[in-house]
Amino acid sequence: MSREVPIELTKATNSSLPTSRFELPIITLDAAVLKRLEESCSTVLTDDTSCIDASRDWWPISIKWAIGGSVPALPTVVARPASTEEVAKVVAICSEFHIPVTTSAGRSGVCGGAIPLFGGIALDMTDMAGISDIDDTSLTVRAAAGTFGPPLEEELRANGFTLGHWPQSFDISTLGGWLACRSAGQYSTRYGKIEDMARGLEVVMADSTVIHTGFDAPRAATGPDLSQLFLGSEGTLGVITEARLSIRPLPESSDRRTWIFSNFYDGLEACRMILRRGATPAVMRLYDTQESTLHFETGTGCVLIVYDEADPGLLSWTLQVVDEECAARHASLGDNDLVEKWFNKRNDVSVLAPLYKSGIIVDTIEIAASWKNLPELYKSCMSSLQSLPETLYASAHLSHSYNDGACMYMTFAGQPTDAGQPTDSQEAHGQNPSELYYNAAWRRTMESVMSTGGSISHHHGIGVQRAPYLRTALGPAWPILESIKNSLDPKGILNPGKLGFSSYICGTPWP
Numbered sequence: 327m328s329r330e331v332p333i334e335l336t337k338a339t340n341s342s343l344p345t346s347r348f349e350l351p352i353i354t355l356d357a358a359v360l361k362r363l364e365e366s367c368s369t370v371l372t373d374d375t376s377c378i379d380a381s382r383d384w385w386p387i388s389i390k391w392a393i394g395g396s397v398p399a400l401p402t403v404v405a406r407p408a409s410t411e412e413v414a415k416v417v418a419i420c421s422e423f424h425i426p427v428t429t430s431a432g433r434s435g436v437c438g439g440a441i442p443l444f445g446g447i448a449l450d451m452t453d454m455a456g457i458s459d460i461d462d463t464s465l466t467v468r469a470a471a472g473t474f475g476p477p478l479e480e481e482l483r484a485n486g487f488t489l490g491h492w493p494q495s496f497d498i499s500t501l502g503g504w505l506a507c508r509s510a511g512q513y514s515t516r517y518g519k520i521e522d523m524a525r526g527l528e529v530v531m532a533d534s535t536v537i538h539t540g541f542d543a544p545r546a547a548t549g550p551d552l553s554q555l556f557l558g559s560e561g562t563l564g565v566i567t568e569a570r571l572s573i574r575p576l577p578e579s580s581d582r583r584t585w586i587f588s589n590f591y592d593g594l595e596a597c598r599m600i601l602r603r604g605a606t607p608a609v610m611r612l613y614d615t616q617e618s619t620l621h622f623e624t625g626t627g628c629v630l631i632v633y634d635e636a637d638p639g640l641l642s643w644t645l646q647v648v649d650e651e652c653a654a655r656h657a658s659l660g661d662n663d664l665v666e667k668w669f670n671k672r673n674d675v676s677v678l679a680p681l682y683k684s685g686i687i688v689d690t691i692e693i694a695a696s697w698k699n700l701p702e703l704y705k706s707c708m709s710s711l712q713s714l715p716e717t718l719y720a721s722a723h724l725s726h727s728y729n730d731g732a733c734m735y736m737t738f739a740g741q742p743t744d745a746g747q748p749t750d751s752q753e754a755h756g757q758n759p760s761e762l763y764y765n766a767a768w769r770r771t772m773e774s775v776m777s778t779g780g781s782i783s784h785h786h787g788i789g790v791q792r793a794p795y796l797r798t799a800l801g802p803a804w805p806i807l808e809s810i811k812n813s814l815d816p817k818g819i820l821n822p823g824k825l826g827f828s829s830y831i832c833g834t835p836w837p
Contacts, residue, residue, distance in 0.1 A: 352445035366415035369406035380448035401448035418534035434495035437789030471502030490517030507787035513608035528568035577635035584660035616721035695780035733784035
């Protein structure tokens with residue numbers, strides 16, 4: 327497997343390196359430090375191509391920048407360790423010389439979490455890959471953090487097991503990235519999110535100490551679960567190098583359903599009741615009218631697609647519950663070919679680059695909320711997005727459901743013009759109209775989510791894009807998270823500028 331980028335970078339005309347969008351202090355390495363790094367790490371790269379590739383991830387607005395020949399921020403060096411010992415040596419050098427280290431692998435994130443804002447070292451984990459142990463008795467697997475999705479799942483399946491984790495970025499993302507952002511796969515209603523599968527972690531701390539969290543036991547009451555401290559930390563508290571995960575035997579059977587609701591709210595209620603009764607179909611995705619028309623060409627109605635895989639008895643009962651709850655809300659059975667259509671297109675993001683090239687700004691914002699708050703949250707977010715004059719399209723779908731609530735995706739597309747006033751005067755800081763619209767759409771959605779009791783992220787993490795909102799979202803709990811960061815990484819070298827933490831690289835606070 328290999329890393330991919332959403333669009334080729336337009337070549338800069340006046341220099342070999344593109345310009346950086348973030349005007350922040352950049353940390354470089356002198357010859358002596360670079361020599362030490364080369365002696366400590368198997369692969370150290372300083373060529374332009376490697377640094378440019380490590381400068382960006384799949385953050386949608388950076389597609390616009392790439393078209394203009396610029397990148398978010400460039401690292402000075404790309405270090406690609408081959409072992410945990412090498413990771414520890416690299417981090418020790420960074421700690422000694424106050425060099426920022428930004429950990430990444432597939433760089434499939436969509437919030438800018440893998441961008442090396444202050445230069446320094448981009449720590450590429452992709453040479454640390456593979457499964458070291460499958461315990462077919464206890465149903466666990468040990469794997470290195472740089473393992474991409476396909477080889478991980480292929481080896482498990484060859485031995486009769488599955489992780490059950492299928493994020494949209496499956497082909498280009500790694501285990502470490504899933505853990506760092508609390509990833510959700512498309513089958514999460516049955517199998518859970520990645521944090522539900524994690525049983526233990528190996529982590530390199532900011533002082534280069536290697537620790538192990540979790541025990542070879544199903545549950546423990548030995549104080550707080552330290553694994554959960556690093557899950558979702560996006561490389562700001564430590565570098566995850568290995569994980570032990572729960573796995574499942576391959577399912578014996580599968581089946582699918584399509585139901586069409588007259589309105590989105592009846593569909594939400596049906597999904598709530600399906601989960602309330604204890605049924606957990608692997609896939610249960612509800613699309614509002616706009617997305618149903620766009621993706622399935624239904625014309626009217628809200629499409630619910632359901633797919634499950636399980637023991638035959640459990641599968642039959644689960645789909646019986648689905649049928650009963652949908653029929654009770656006067657939904658009509660649809661063509662199951664729509665489920666197959668979703669399978670064929672579910673990981674296709676090829677439309678992004680052409681849209682950006684045509685001047686259309688588009689993104690999808692995933693959030694989460696309780697069943698009680700989801701209807702009002704949907705209404706509020708749609709109203710906020712549609713109130714922006716540049717918005718051409720706004721829609722939503724339900725994607726991951728649980729007993730107490732669900733994840734909802736909000737999609738927006740707009741076409742700002744180069745003339746006229748900024749979309750929102752509060753966003754006017756020298757950015758072009760595209761960025762002003764993009765940031766306004768995000769800000770209004772985040773405000774709507776928080777005002778209706780939702781979570782600002784379900785599984786894409788925080789990165790750069792959500793960093794301005796995390797402090798408000800956590801409220802009085804924020805100082806606790808900040809104190810943990812300051813304690814575990816007192817020099818602020820681990821992925822500075824992410825999760826909303828203030829960074830004092832070169833004495834400059836950011837954000």
